[in-house]
Amino acid sequence: IQVPNKITYQKMGFFVGKLHAYAESFLPNTGFVAKHWDYDGIISVGGLTSVNEYADRAQLSIIERSILTEAADKFYDITLKMGMNAKIFGLIHADLHYHNFINNHGALAAIDFDSFGWGYYLYDVATSLSKYDDIADFYKSLKYFLEGYRQVREFSSDEVLLIQDFLCVSLLAYTLWYIGLFHLPQFSARDRIKNSLSKLRYILKNPLVV
Numbered sequence: 001i002q003v004p005n006k007i008t009y010q011k012m013g014f015f016v017g018k019l020h021a022y023a024e025s026f027l028p029n030t031g032f033v034a035k036h037w038d039y040d041g042i043i044s045v046g047g048l049t050s051v052n053e054y055a056d057r058a059q060l061s062i063i064e065r066s067i068l069t070e071a072a073d074k075f076y077d078i079t080l081k082m083g084m085n086a087k088i089f090g091l092i093h094a095d096l097h098y099h100n101f102i103n104n105h106g107a108l109a110a111i112d113f114d115s116f117g118w119g120y121y122l123y124d125v126a127t128s129l130s131k132y133d134d135i136a137d138f139y140k141s142l143k144y145f146l147e148g149y150r151q152v153r154e155f156s157s158d159e160v161l162l163i164q165d166f167l168c169v170s171l172l173a174y175t176l177w178y179i180g181l182f183h184l185p186q187f188s189a190r191d192r193i194k195n196s197l198s199k200l201r202y203i204l205k206n207p208l209v210v
Contacts, residue, residue: 001098001099001101001102001103001108002098002099004098004141006140006144007144008098008101008108009140009141009144009145009148010144010145010147010148011107011108011148012096012098012101012108012128012145012148013128013144013145013146013147013148013149013150013151014108014148014149014151014152015101015108015109015110015148016093016096016124016125016128016145016149017148017149017150017151017152017153017155018152018153019092019093019110019124020090020092020121020124020153021152021153023090023091023092023121024086024087024090026090026091034091034116034117034118035094035115035116035117035118036117036118036119037092037094037115037117037118037119037120037123037173038079038084038118038119039075039076039079041117041119042075042169042172042173042176043072043176045173045176045177045180046176046177046178046179046180046181047180048176048179048180051065051068051069051072052065054068054175054176054179054180055068055069057179057182058179058182058189058190058193060197064197067197067200067201067204068172068175068176068197068200070204071168071169071171071172071175071200071204072172074165074168074169074204075165075168075169075172078165078166078169082120084120088120088121088122089118089119089120089121090118090119090121091116091117091118092116092117092118092119092120092121092123092124093110093113093115093116093124094115094116094117094119094123094124094127095112095114095115095127096110096124096127096128097127097128097130097131098128098131099131100112120166120169122159122162122163122165122166123166123169123170125145125149125155125163125166126163126166126167126169126170127170127173128145129141129142129145129163129167130167130170130171130174130199135202135206135208138167138208139208139210142163142210146160160210161210163208163210164203164207164208164210167203167208168200168203168204171196171199171200171203172200174192174196175193175196175197175200178192178193178196179193
């Protein structure tokens with residue numbers, strides 16, 4: 001999908017809700033192996049093991065480094081507070097932004113399951129909404145997305161309040177991944193890093209009204 005609209009986001013929410021409803025009841029066979037998008041999994045997404053290593057590689061300023069550190073610390077606190085029970089943590093796509101959906105005879109289908117693994121369902125939701133142009137665009141896409149999601153799976157008001165935290169986690173993951181590709185000039189990593197850090201800074205400093 002190249003240009004999402006109201007109906008697209010509703011269909012995206014419906015798809016993700018169905019995915020999570022299935023994942024919540026999934027019982028893996030012995031030997032089933034998948035990535036883990038817990039704290040260590042997110043931090044290592046770009047091939048490094050600490051925020052300082054990423055900041056050094058991308059030659060981040062002191063302010064940019066502090067943004068990255070604050071986001072990472074926030075996710076660490078989230079994992080300690082929430083735990084990983086089956087109601088909130090299960091199999092997720094982990095990269096379900098609108099570019100990874102295709103139109104399949106009027107319904108949406110997902111592609112690019114390279115990041116598929118164990119993670120927070122809220123991370124999946126936040127990642128689906130992370131490609132917004134501005135904060136007004138984010139609010140609209142969240143509203144439409146949840147209209148579709150709630151047709152197939154509960155999404156409580158308490159979970160809505162956590163969207164901001166997991167949007168930080170999603171933007172953190174993308175930033176670290178971009179830094180991991182910093183050595184590829186054709187990827188324009190610097191521009192992508194600056195854009196995601198700008199979004200992160202805003203989200204960290206301005207509570208969302210949801």
